[in-house]
Amino acid sequence: MNSPKLGATIVSTLVACGVTDVVLAPGSRNAALALALHDADFSGRIRLHVRIDERVASFTALGLAKGADKVVAVVTTSGSAVGNLAPAAMEARAAGIGLLLITADRPAEVIGTGANQTGEQVGAFGPTVLATVRLSSLTDDTALWGAAVQRAHVMASGRRSRRPGPVHINAEFSPPLTGPIPEVAVTAAEVHGSDGVTVYETPDAQRTVVLVGDASRDVGMEARALAELSGLPLFAEPSSNARTGTHAVAQYRLLLDSALGTEIQRVICFGHPSLSRPVTALLSRRGVDVVVVSDRADWNDLGSHAVAVVDRVLVPDGDPEWLERWRSADRALGKERASLAGWDGHAVAAAVVASVGPGGQLFFGSSQSIRDADLCPISQRPARVWANRGLSGIDGTLSTATGVALATGDPTTLLLGDLTLQHDIGALVAPPLEPGCDIRVVVVHDDGGAIFSTLEQGAPEHELAFERVFGTPQGVDLAAVASALGWRTTTVTGEEELLAALASPVRGREMLVARLTRRGRRAAEAVLKDLGKRA
Numbered sequence: 373m374n375s376p377k378l379g380a381t382i383v384s385t386l387v388a389c390g391v392t393d394v395v396l397a398p399g400s401r402n403a404a405l406a407l408a409l410h411d412a413d414f415s416g417r418i419r420l421h422v423r424i425d426e427r428v429a430s431f432t433a434l435g436l437a438k439g440a441d442k443v444v445a446v447v448t449t450s451g452s453a454v455g456n457l458a459p460a461a462m463e464a465r466a467a468g469i470g471l472l473l474i475t476a477d478r479p480a481e482v483i484g485t486g487a488n489q490t491g492e493q494v495g496a497f498g499p500t501v502l503a504t505v506r507l508s509s510l511t512d513d514t515a516l517w518g519a520a521v522q523r524a525h526v527m528a529s530g531r532r533s534r535r536p537g538p539v540h541i542n543a544e545f546s547p548p549l550t551g552p553i554p555e556v557a558v559t560a561a562e563v564h565g566s567d568g569v570t571v572y573e574t575p576d577a578q579r580t581v582v583l584v585g586d587a588s589r590d591v592g593m594e595a596r597a598l599a600e601l602s603g604l605p606l607f608a609e610p611s612s613n614a615r616t617g618t619h620a621v622a623q624y625r626l627l628l629d630s631a632l633g634t635e636i637q638r639v640i641c642f643g644h645p646s647l648s649r650p651v652t653a654l655l656s657r658r659g660v661d662v663v664v665v666s667d668r669a670d671w672n673d674l675g676s677h678a679v680a681v682v683d684r685v686l687v688p689d690g691d692p693e694w695l696e697r698w699r700s701a702d703r704a705l706g707k708e709r710a711s712l713a714g715w716d717g718h719a720v721a722a723a724v725v726a727s728v729g730p731g732g733q734l735f736f737g738s739s740q741s742i743r744d745a746d747l748c749p750i751s752q753r754p755a756r757v758w759a760n761r762g763l764s765g766i767d768g769t770l771s772t773a774t775g776v777a778l779a780t781g782d783p784t785t786l787l788l789g790d791l792t793l794q795h796d797i798g799a800l801v802a803p804p805l806e807p808g809c810d811i812r813v814v815v816v817h818d819d820g821g822a823i824f825s826t827l828e829q830g831a832p833e834h835e836l837a838f839e840r841v842f843g844t845p846q847g848v849d850l851a852a853v854a855s856a857l858g859w860r861t862t863t864v865t866g867e868e869e870l871l872a873a874l875a876s877p878v879r880g881r882e883m884l885v886a887r888l889t890r891r892g893r894r895a896a897e898a899v900l901k902d903l904g905k906r907a
């Protein structure tokens with residue numbers, strides 16, 4: 373019975389967002405929405421307007437939105453009904469009017485099967501809409517649905533973008549389509565707009581941490597300053613530009629699984645966290661208040677339950693004991709890990725991070741290297757850091773790092789995996805007539821995708837298939853390839869050799885190939901997780 377719940381959640385969220393008027397064109401796939409709207413109208417929470425023709429309905433919504441200067445929603449059933457919203461949507465886009473085009477759809481699996489009244493609805497409005505938000509009744513999570521509808525409302529209003537316009541919400545309803553209308557409690561996040569910078573004050577600093585994902589230098593510095601001024605633990609990913617100073621907790625990723633991790637009550641989140649499951653779990657944990665600090669029209673809210681989306685945040689002074697507990701847990705864990713140290717990805721990442729200081733640029737490839745760097749000791753002389761964490765691809769990494777080197781003119785160090793480098797092997801070619809740069813590429817050459825051995829597919833039951841479909845060793849002599857293309861290359865097989873190679877300044881095009889094995893990765897990760905849990 374999730375369709376009635378989805379319908380009720382959409383309507384309750386619209387009400388929570390301040391929508392006062394909704395226009396409905398009836399049908400059967402949108403029955404849950406129709407009933408929830410009728411109920412909301414009946415109880416005085418919304419004004420419902422019913423029109424049989426979708427084109428009339430949508431232009432009526434447009435007029436209501438213009439007249440009231442508010443976002444108005446128009447709701448249709450599936451099929452050609454959707455196309456009839458296009459003219460009003462086009463006008464809304466050109467005139468900058470906030471419209472929510474809410475279209476009911478069939479479940480994704482039946483699209484293209486000839487199922488009745490079923491066509492391609494996602495993308496039906498092309499570039500006319502500012503965004504498309506997709507919902508499915510099968511998800512059965514009112515918090516996720518509500519957050520998505522609120523995001524659509526904020527985008528349509530232009531509150532953060534200064535670009536109001538139409539936004540499409542396509543909602544897949546699975547049978548049964550009707551049923552008792554459930555009461556759904558929705559609390560909309562406090563989302564600050566673009567009308568001047570606003571400051572959000574948290575009521576207290578109770579068990580609060582600052583978390584920084586991939587972020588620009590400015591955002592990273594702001595996050596670090598907040599942690600230090602308010603006395604809060606700082607959890608900073610390697611490309612956050614915040615992983616420095618006295619408040620950064622080096623092994624926060626492991627400690628999140630400890631008893632201390634369960635005590636967290638609030639997360640102030642900057643940038644785009646993307647590296648680890650414990651972080652996603654923290655941001656999704658019910659009962660943890662997430663405050664997103666972002667000046668973007670599209671903000672990151674991984675758990676879809678931020679209580680606030682704000683430009684700036686003020687937190688009262690934190691409890692020094694809370695900070696100290698994190699610091700001492702980190703120190704103790706660091707000591708335990710020291711006894712496990714060997715020639716592995718962690719050793720390479722730590723050496724590379726320590727080798728680049730202010731004035732240098734440090735770029736991380738996706739996959740295991742950046743995750744290894746996420747457990748490195750905190751650098752007190754950090755470089756400016758970068759990574760392609762938008763979609764975490766292993767494509768184009770050397771090309772992007774080369775672009776950073778060219779743009780900044782600074783010596784640039786790139787740490788990446790062997791498959792990541794092979795993905796962008798064409799970037800090893802340096803066109804002789806083009807400006808050059810100083811770039812050092814450190815390849816963790818474990819001949820294949822180490823990351824997969826730490827994931828579900830690395831479990832013993834997939835052993836037969838693993839190397840062929842996940843590990844994918846290519847057996848390429850990367851040093852030979854690079855030297856053939858004019859790079860100075862050094863192959864290192866131990867920490868001393870690596871440190872010696874990293875000690876020289878970055879000049880011209882240089883590649884350090886750190887040879888190591890993928891064997892033992894899964895077991896080592898299990899040991900680390902266990903240490904974290906018991907910390």
Ligand SMILES: Cc1ncc(C[n+]2csc(CCOP(=O)(O)OP(=O)(O)O)c2C)c(N)n1
Nearest residue numbers: 739740765766789790791792820821822823
């Ligand atoms: C463009 C792209 N294709 C595929 C993937 C999936 N993927 C993630 S990590 C990885 C393997 C990376 O191996 P390597 O660069 O050697 O790093 P390691 O994990 O061994 O350190 C792959 C194929 C991706 N993220 N991006």
Ligand SMILES: [Mg+2]
Nearest residue numbers: 789790820822
């Ligand atoms: Mg590899």
